[in-house]
Amino acid sequence: MSELAGLFAPQCVAVVGATEREGSVGRAVVRNLLADFEGEVVPVNPRFDRLFDRECHDSVAGTGADLAVVAVPAEAVPGVVEQASEASIENVVVISAGFGEAGPEGTDREERLVDIAEEYDLNLVGPNSIGVISTPSGLNATFSPRNALDGSISFMSQSGAYITAVLDWAADRNLGFKDIVSLGNKAVLDESDFVAAWGDDPETDVVLGYLEGIRDGRRFMEVAREVTAETPVLAVKSGRTEAGATAAASHTGAIAGSEAAYDAGLDQSGVIRVDTGEELFEFGQMLAGQPLPEGEGVAVVTNAGGPGVMATDAIGDAEAELAPLGESTRERLDDVLPAAASRRNPVDVIGDADADRFGAALEVVLDDPNVGAAVVIACPTATLAFESLADTLAAVTGDYDLPVAACLMGGESTEAAAATLADVGLPSYFDPARAVRSLDVLFEYREIRDRTYEAPRTFDVDREAAREILATVRDRSDNRLGVEAMDLLEAYGIPTPEGRIVDSPRAARETAEAIDGDVVMKIVSPDILHKTDVGGVEVGVADEDVADIYETLVTRARNYQQDARILGVQVQEMVDLGxxxxxxxxxxxxxxxxxxxxxxxxxxxxxxxxxxxxxxxxxxxxxxxxxxxxxxxxxxxxxxxxxxxxxxxxxxxxxxxxxxxxxxxxxxxxxxxxxxxxxxxxxxxxxxxxxxxxxxx
Incomplete structure (x- = not known):
């Protein structure tokens, strides 16, 4: 992470707008930095000589910082950022709001920030950001009330408030992070920059993103394609809309709306798009903590038949499949299970099973060559202590390079066990279907990792002829072309039926006679988009009827819309649709x-x-x-x-x-x-x- 190293691992952080005033952003940022940051923290505020029992500077210029966090009124931010740039500070986080999200005046201020960043080659996060966190250096340059736990997941979000909620939620689940970035308005650094940086970071195992939009989709695809070959990237994209809600001049425009573009772009670049924040972090935790499966099958080990069936149904809906257990596996299960237990997948160790029986059965199924992953489902019973089961699962899975998900179906009684499992990177769930879906994402990412991207084929085409055809719109009152531009397809080697557009009954007859068999005739008008709806198409016209049909089509078009521009009638070889x-x-x-x-x-x-x-x-x-x-x-x-x-x-x-x-x-x-x-x-x-x-x- 050479380009953004100073952002996540600075030696000295200057907080511009530092203050000890209760409830202020400047106070919260300094407090968070002083709590864990290994480097130097310098408050900057010309109104004070000392803050937080240390010297307070009147300008960022003399601080010697390599990261500046700016929390001053919006109108003062461009001047502060320019001072930081002139002092060779390469990394700036702008927490202040009042920029592009705040109307024309704010937009002008944001454009000024972009100009300064370009002039000085500045790494700028925000504005309108809550800041950045990096756990290896103890950096918490945010005003979040809670810091992140250590981990290997790096997370970016366009919503700062969402980050504060996630940090609170993640603490209860022992979910840790490497870096966290509040993207804010993305005036300079955006999602592509951080995906690229984290893809090069050996301490980041998984990249997660909450995105409301992607600024440059094509650049993002190029970056993500390279990164996802080694590092999984998952994203929630909010703001889904009904595709084609606005009127469009083509079927494609109506169907392939913005969300279709995001679906396609993320899929083609190897990014796994998920539907909810819960999925985002559950799947991220699974990818960060578990190896990818080698085989295709999933084994289920359970002490309850019903939840085992629920897991089986979920596997049926997943990319993975239920593993068929071999005969030798079933024979080995005879040695560790009572007679009433099921030796087929799902393996039911029955309700009186203790942790040792669970562990023995799991070892046997993980040895089966058909098993690539396993789900262990446990319901509370008088003979099973969840804490003991967690210790057993941690010990057994440590001996196998196979992914396992635990499903502890209880409430308060599972909390200590879940924490034990989280410590060894083994996720736990209440719902068997969620456990299976989280395992399934490993199979999904394995397929992405193994993709081979091919360059598009380049065809020999007549580009100049195509350009001339497209340029004909310059001589028209609108910008739409129809069948009169069929030669455009010919220029690019796309086959079209024989035919041409004519402007008289006689020309129609001559064209039809040159074509074998009956013909199709269509009115040609830029003002009539759906020709069949107005009787503007006739199929299977014999040569002797062509002239009359020409007149009929023109009359129908005139009756439909008197001022419609009629360019002629297309006479075309009939394609056998049947x-x-x-x-x-x-x-x-x-x-x-x-x-x-x-x-x-x-x-x-x-x-x-x-x-x-x-x-x-x-x-x-x-x-x-x-x-x-x-x-x-x-x-x-x-x-x-x-x-x-x-x-x-x-x-x-x-x-x-x-x-x-x-x-x-x-x-x-x-x-x-x-x-x-x-x-x-x-x-x-x-x-x-x-x-x-x-x-x-």
Missing amino acids: AGVETIVGANRDPQFGPLLLFGLGGVFVEVFEDTATRVAPVSEREAAGMIDAIDSAPLLRGARGRTPVDEAAVVETIGRLSQLVTDFPAIVELDINPLVATPDGVAAVDLRLTVDPETL
């Missing part, structure tokens, strides 16, 4: 993560079923194939109900080509290919709709 599956491939642009791809079941029912998968572009072939795996209707593509499987490789390639298109052209705001008809012989993009920002071309 021979394939209608899918959708689309993209929209997320403000944090950039282009977001969507794939799923398409056609007119795309927004009804919303059976789609999303990924942040660009995607590798493996990620593109994973989008197919992720949708519920994947069996339709793979030959369900006797159908011939579609050309899945062609679908994957199309996703890859679209990924390259929207990555090459940030001007594409939204794009739908719907339907993309997938058949055993390939794919065909039948319809297109996109929105373009001409200012970014």
Whole structure:
């Protein structure tokens, strides 16, 4: 942690705004530092000569500090930070509020802080932060009423109040931390900086985050991908909203909202997204204290049948599986269990079991090669002392490099035992399902750790032709393009049916005669987004009917909207929808993560079923194939109900080509290919709709 070493392990901390006034932030910060910090603490306040029985400086400039904690009125903060920078103090924590969260004047002050930090290459936390904690150095530069216990979990939070609550909660559960950072407004240092720093820190085993947003999604993904190969990262992302709640000009825009981008971005970067704060810390404690499983199966050892069944059900819902115990294991269990006990998984040691019987049974199942992890469930009985069981579990698990979770199903009687288990990194739970889910996160992270990231495939495309097509929006009164831009797909190698747009019945007839078989005809108008709803599509039109249908489509469009701009009628080779599956491939642009791809079941029912998968572009072939795996209707593509499987490789390639298109052209705001008809012989993009920002071309 070379770049941020001075932030977490300073030699001298200056507290600007120090005071002995009761109830003040400046007093609380100094008190917390004096309690445990191994280095020097220097109060700074021009109103006093001495504070806390030590010399008080009138300026941060003469303190010799390598970390400054600033707790002064907001309007004075930029001046203090500049003084610190000029005095070669590289690390600053701004606790003061009244910046970007406080309106235009505060925003101006925050921008000033950013300018100073850039000029002096400053590590700045906040503003509007409660501070930082680092237990190895005894640093508690916060105004939290409680300090952290020692541990190997590093935690960041956008909510300072949440940190104070977590510290109080964690103390009762013997949950320790290495570093804690209150991110505040993230004016300079943000979540990416701390994930990178903790990924390089040998004393951090797990990184946890409470996030309300990610400032630069693409940078975060790059950093997290590298870090999660060695260090697990888990996050709660709050502020979930209903995807597509606002109107959008495409199906993709309606379905792939911001939360879909966060889900995709975190998943692709190896970050485990959890739903609750309780999961965040329970899973973090498990990852910090237990080894990763080698095998696939989970064994359950219990003194109660019902909770054993509950654990079995939870395993059925998990990534892991219930381990089949081998014959030799069952024979060895005969030697340690009474006749009434169950020798199959879950292993029921029955209600009169003491700690020794639990320990003997656990040793036997952990020796089974099919067992990669175990859950021990104990209900209180007259023959079982939880404290003895905790000592036994600590001794047994110390001899095995396998993860174990304890489920002590009691209240006050379990507290001492739970503390004993926590001391050896063995988490305990009341609910069997929670114990199983926490174990399951080890299997989940093992899969993340073993991932091999591939570079996206680069296709040979006609980028200049694509640019010219997109630039046609400059000559229009809106920024939407439809089937008149089908050549855009051709430029990027995405197959389209034969056809063209015509502006007269005669041209329609000539085009149809050049195409084998009947044709599809569609009205082309930027003002009519859903053509089928207004009778703007006719399928299976014979050559002799084409001219009349041309007139009919134009009349319907005029009757629907008199001032609609009619660009013509598309005459297109008819694709046999019965021979394939209608899918959708689309993209929209997320403000944090950039282009977001969507794939799923398409056609007119795309927004009804919303059976789609999303990924942040660009995607590798493996990620593109994973989008197919992720949708519920994947069996339709793979030959369900006797159908011939579609050309899945062609679908994957199309996703890859679209990924390259929207990555090459940030001007594409939204794009739908719907339907993309997938058949055993390939794919065909039948319809297109996109929105373009001409200012970014």
